[in-house]
Amino acid sequence: MEKYILSLDQGTTSSRAILFDKAGKVVHVSQKEFTQHFPKPGWVEHNANEIWGSVLAVIAGVLSESNVKPEQIAGIGITNQRETTVVWDKETGLPVYNAIVWQSRQTSGICNELKEQGYNDLFRNKTGLLIDAYFSGTKVKWILDNVEGARQKAEEGKLLFGTIDTWLIWKLSGGSAHVTDYSNASRTLMFNIYDLKWDEELLEILGVPASMLPEVKPSSEVYANTVTHHFFGHEIPIAGAAGDQQSALFGQACFEEGMAKNTYGTGCFMLMNTGEKAVKSEHGLLTTLAWGLNGKVEYALEGSIFVAGSAIQWLRDGLRMLKNAKDSEDYAKKVESTDGVYVVPAFVGLGTPYWDSDVRGAIFGLTRGTSKEHFVRATLESLAYQTKDVLSAMEADSAIELKTLRVDGGAVMNNFLMDFQSDLLNVPVERPVVNETTALGAAYLAGLAVGYWESQEEIASQWAIDRSFEPKMSDEDRDQLYGGWKKAVHATMAFK
Ligand SMILES: Nc1ncnc2c1ncn2[C@@H]1O[C@H](COP(=O)(O)OP(=O)(O)O)[C@@H](O)[C@H]1O
Numbered sequence: 001m002e003k004y005i006l007s008l009d010q011g012t013t014s015s016r017a018i019l020f021d022k023a024g025k026v027v028h029v030s031q032k033e034f035t036q037h038f039p040k041p042g043w044v045e046h047n048a049n050e051i052w053g054s055v056l057a058v059i060a061g062v063l064s065e066s067n068v069k070p071e072q073i074a075g076i077g078i079t080n081q082r083e084t085t086v087v088w089d090k091e092t093g094l095p096v097y098n099a100i101v102w103q104s105r106q107t108s109g110i111c112n113e114l115k116e117q118g119y120n121d122l123f124r125n126k127t128g129l130l131i132d133a134y135f136s137g138t139k140v141k142w143i144l145d146n147v148e149g150a151r152q153k154a155e156e157g158k159l160l161f162g163t164i165d166t167w168l169i170w171k172l173s174g175g176s177a178h179v180t181d182y183s184n185a186s187r188t189l190m191f192n193i194y195d196l197k198w199d200e201e202l203l204e205i206l207g208v209p210a211s212m213l214p215e216v217k218p219s220s221e222v223y224a225n226t227v228t229h230h231f232f233g234h235e236i237p238i239a240g241a242a243g244d245q246q247s248a249l250f251g252q253a254c255f256e257e258g259m260a261k262n263t264y265g266t267g268c269f270m271l272m273n274t275g276e277k278a279v280k281s282e283h284g285l286l287t288t289l290a291w292g293l294n295g296k297v298e299y300a301l302e303g304s305i306f307v308a309g310s311a312i313q314w315l316r317d318g319l320r321m322l323k324n325a326k327d328s329e330d331y332a333k334k335v336e337s338t339d340g341v342y343v344v345p346a347f348v349g350l351g352t353p354y355w356d357s358d359v360r361g362a363i364f365g366l367t368r369g370t371s372k373e374h375f376v377r378a379t380l381e382s383l384a385y386q387t388k389d390v391l392s393a394m395e396a397d398s399a400i401e402l403k404t405l406r407v408d409g410g411a412v413m414n415n416f417l418m419d420f421q422s423d424l425l426n427v428p429v430e431r432p433v434v435n436e437t438t439a440l441g442a443a444y445l446a447g448l449a450v451g452y453w454e455s456q457e458e459i460a461s462q463w464a465i466d467r468s469f470e471p472k473m474s475d476e477d478r479d480q481l482y483g484g485w486k487k488a489v490h491a492t493m494a495f496k
């Protein structure tokens with residue numbers, strides 16, 4: 001009986017269940033979108049129960065559509081949109097408020113207060129992050145401060161906190177496991193990435209009771225078994241978990257120090273493996289835990305871009321310029337350049353390296369001759385410019401000059417974007433055969449825990465290239481284009 005690993009990839013806009021075989025190939029995918037709630041400008045929320053429902057639906061879908069039986073699943077790996085915060089009642093299992101999504105800005109007031117009180121360095125030195133509404137800590141505080149009765153219940157030990165990995169493991173295990181992994185814990189603003197413990201001083205400042213927090217575990221370990229009714233009578237080990245960006249780093253087999261990947265999804269996240277060394281950034285990058293494996297943890301440097309593929313969604317749904325995201329490539333190729341148009345998609349502020357919560361998007365260089373083609377091309381190019389900002393910071397912090405960049409995520413199917421990216425970075429951009437690297441990483445972590453795969457060497461040997469995009473642009477053109485982007489960003493930041 002052939003066995004498979006089931007990976008559950010719970011992303012910002014959809015949930016996916018993917019079956020992988022021993023060769024690391026996708027056997028079948030089932031995907032389901034769920035509702036995005038925007039209760040106020042800049043706020044983004046999800047219904048945690050709807051997320052759970054979507055995960056159950058894709059599990060059922062992937063099994064029935066592929067004809068794979070539950071007993072053929074050797075283990076389950078979980079990967080998730082990170083930082084998104086769920087607080088629920090231990091007894092009833094019901095969330096006390098919507099999940100506050102990583103993109104949501106509703107805690108920027110709390111963040112400003114913390115910064116005014118001079119806490120930035122304290123948080124940065126302990127967590128590798130900085131005070132920003134992006135991370136979970138202030139989202140938990142917001143729920144405890146704003147939901148009637150929540151703080152008292154939390155203090156009585158009746159509420160639990162979790163990022164989406166924790167929520168799903170708790171649900172899948174029938175409430176028996178309240179756990180997270182190192183990579184997810186490192187995104188909360190409450191976890192000390194050096195001592196590898198929840199940090200009492202930071203919890204005190206944020207007013208979060210320690211009793212709410214999950215136990216932090218390695219990324220590859222059997223945490224619990226599924227309760228039988230979710231898997232048609234079978235208990236299956238939940239054997240691995242990692243935040244989606246760290247999972248993609250693992251799925252891209254970036255195991256050596258200095259190897260990096262960039263994922264172009266809703267946002268865009270570049271991570272560089274820094275091995276057992278935590279590198280402190282001087283250029284607005286985050287220091288984060290890559291994973292816990294083989295009895296130790298490894299670190300990564302991260303550049304976080306909040307709006308990437310979602311800018312293409314905006315062209316499609318907001319401006320109705322596109323029927324689907326894929327058409328952006330044809331429009332962009334119809335013109336030679338943007339004719340000087342720049343789109344700065346700072347819809348929810350800017351992340352690395354600017355970290356400005358209050359800035360909002362802007363467009364520059366419009367003329368009477370500007371067409372839809374120029375506009376679409378400029379929006380696509382903004383993904384590449386933001387990536388160049390991040391890579392420049394990463395090379396400066398790590399003193400490593402990148403030789404190639406491995407890429408993945410929905411938007412890398414856009415060949416125009418990949419060509420432009422390579423030109424702008426002046427390095428080859430490598431797209432792997434398996435583009436579902438986020439899900440693959442969690443599958444590998446789970447598979448290692450249950451002996452489905454033997455070693456990281458075996459995994460690294462499975463990585464295969466689909467296409468390499470080589471740089472062709474002159475230095476002069478690159479400098480001129482990038483100079484224009486820098487001016488556009490600085491003008492955008494000045495307009496507040
Ligand atoms: N061919 C394409 N060109 C540009 N953007 C694309 C293309 N295909 C998908 N996208 C964008 O990629 C994103 C989906 O990627 P995905 O990796 O599934 O995201 P997530 O995991 O964040 O939900 C969407 O925001 C979509 O607009």
Ligand SMILES: O=P(O)(O)OC[C@H](O)CO
Nearest residue numbers: 011012081082265266267
């Ligand atoms: O859902 P994605 O793939 O855009 O990933 C979101 C990130 O984990 C946010 O930190």
